[in-house]
Amino acid sequence: MSLRKRGGVWWVDLVAPSGERVRRTTGTANKVLAQEFQDRIKSELWRVARLGERPRRTWNDAAVRWLKEQSHKATAREDRAKLRWLDRHLGGRELETINRALLDQITEDKLAGGCSNATVNRVLALVRAILRKCVRDWEWLDKAPAVRMLRESGRRIRYLERHEARRLLAELPEHLADMAAFSLCTGLRAANVTGLMWTQVDLDRRLAWIHPDQAKARKAIPVPLNAEAVALVAKQLGKHATHVFSFRGSRITQVSTKAWYTALERAGIEDFRWHDLRHTWASWHVQGGTPLYVLQEMGGWSSTDMVRRYAHLAADHLAPYAERLGGLCDVEAAIHGTNLSQAGAGKKKAPRSRDLSA
Known part of the structure; x- marks a missing residue:
């Protein structure tokens, strides 16, 4: 049938x-x-x-081809999760029937589920990318509908002061505290910390490395280890055969656990995610004078735009340029809060001289 x-x-x-x-x-x-x-x-x-007419393709055809062509990317798993959710709206639909009204309905449903504008935009961006593929590369569509993105607030940068970080580490269970401290020393993403293997570490050279297929940008990342990071890794010797960080003989796969959130609450730290440990590492580096191009290589970012988020935290190099506009006011008077215009108003003005030749 x-x-x-x-x-x-x-x-x-x-x-x-x-x-x-x-x-x-x-x-x-x-x-x-x-x-x-x-x-x-x-x-x-x-x-x-x-x-010989062009076949009428469905969204499912496009989704399957997208996943096949993008399987090498680090975001492939996230794409699959988004596409599973989108299936309720687009599953089985012919590509020609996907219009602006349907896309607006997707937006409304995501917002109704409590998602932020940024989260909604990531789903919409995937839909837009697939529809553009259908037009430009696969020639399945003559024209794709415009995808209206939502307004987002500024890019989020949340980092800890050093005293806050010490307070958090003191509240965490030992295995999580070690991983969090290692993240603060190296800036590695959670997946790279939980997936770090002994074959990726050389304690004699004080170096670790992330293979291209493990990195988000699909580029190898060299990870220099400072003295604290070396001590944290050495502490794990003999606990697990293959992976550096483990708990009771088993490798750790999840860090954002109940123990993590409980420790945050006890430490009095709000609005902080595990990934913000990476922001903290980058912020500390910039504040310490690490050049942005060096930070980009250490963090494995693919573009300078990602690193420039932290540029405002180190404005020391701008100070000499600010001094070029000196001499515009009486510094001594400004320090003591004296209004120069008011100070001058109290003085008796000299009489204007007449021009006797007139």
Whole structure:
């Protein structure tokens, strides 16, 4: 049977003349309308096979091809999660039927679920990227609908002062405290810390490294280890055969646990995520005078834009330029809070001399 009912809606399930299996939603619970839709699909498939017309592709076709072509990227897992959520809105739909109204509905549903504008935009950006592929690369569409992005606040940078970091480490369980301290020493992302293996560490050279397939930017990252980082790694020797950080003989896969949030609460630290340890590391480096180009290499960022988020934390190099505009006011008077215009007003003005030659 080529018509199947699923979730109260009829779906077309048939085999095209080319041998390809076609499964699409009719979008209706009315069997008569569903039958009409199926007949139209069969006619289109015949015209594609016999007359060479361009086949009508569905969102599912595009999603599958996207995941196949982007499987090498670090964001592939995140894309799959987003596409699973999008299936409720776009699953089985022909690409030509995806319009602005449908995209606005996706936005409204994400916002209604409590998502921030930034989270909604990441989903919309994925939809936009796939639709653009359909137009520009795959030639499945003549034109894609415009995707309206939401306004976002400034990029979030949350970091700890050193006394706050020490307070947090004191509240964490030992295994998490060691990993958090190592993150503060190296700036590594959570996945790179939990996945760090002994084969990626050389204590004699005081060096660790992240392989390209483990890095978000898909580029190898050299990780110099300071004395504290070396001590933290040496502390883990003999605890696990393959991975550096472990808990009771098992490797750690999750760091944002109940113990993490409980420690934050006890330490009196609010609005702080595990990833903000990386922001803290970068902020401390910039405040300590580390050049941005060096920080970019150490942090494994693919673009300078990502690093320039921290540039405002180190403005020492701008001070000499600010001094070029000196001499505009009486510094001594400014220090003592004297208003020069008022001070001058108390003095008796000299009489204007007459021009006797007039």
